[in-house]
Amino acid sequence: MGEAGGFEWERRKNGDVVITHHGRRATVLRGRRAAEFLDDVGAGDDQDLMARLTGNYKRGNERDAGRHPRNR
Template sequence: MPRPTGFAYDTTRDGTVHITHAGRPATTLRSARAARFLTEVTTDDPQLVMARWTGNYKRGNERTARDHPRNRR
């Protein structure tokens, strides 16, 4: 079964937002931070917003990591 790629988020009844990356938990947002995230994700590109909120945004080593022998498929 293929692994999901990119970011995804789920909201719960109490307003908590769970963000996942490639099917694995990345971060959890609660209360005011969750509300700000939900307003921002609806107005901008969702993948970029989730990358910013999880801290996985433009580290500069993406090309290096992709070319590493361990990450080649």
Template sequence: MNSADLGFSFKQSKNGDVSITHNGKRAATLRKEKAEWFLEDMSNLNFEGQQQEMARLTGNYRRGNERTAKQHPRNR
């Protein structure tokens, strides 16, 4: 497995909708303008960029502050 592989993939259906999956489970479905924008964006990105963009779109994106937030007094 590639270190840049976050487990996302996408598939365009016949009606133009785009289904994004994460580790084989459906994470999001994009329709109409969002699907068109997404496909255009994917064509301009490398694999790592595609993985990052799909993570952002599905809300499954780590921001890097999880460990720091765990130590905050409010979260203890």
């Protein structure tokens, strides 16, 4: 399975966190979600965390799609 990559984040003066993917804005975290993100960002793999928050990650059904009759 591929790894998440291409994510960057920046913190604004008002406390919001903007997450971009390959230079395009993916999401903006505000309030409690932004604070939780800032706490978690240094604890593990930042790329996977940002992929999960933006919804940009593999869902596990890609392998099954190849066996569907429509895709043969």
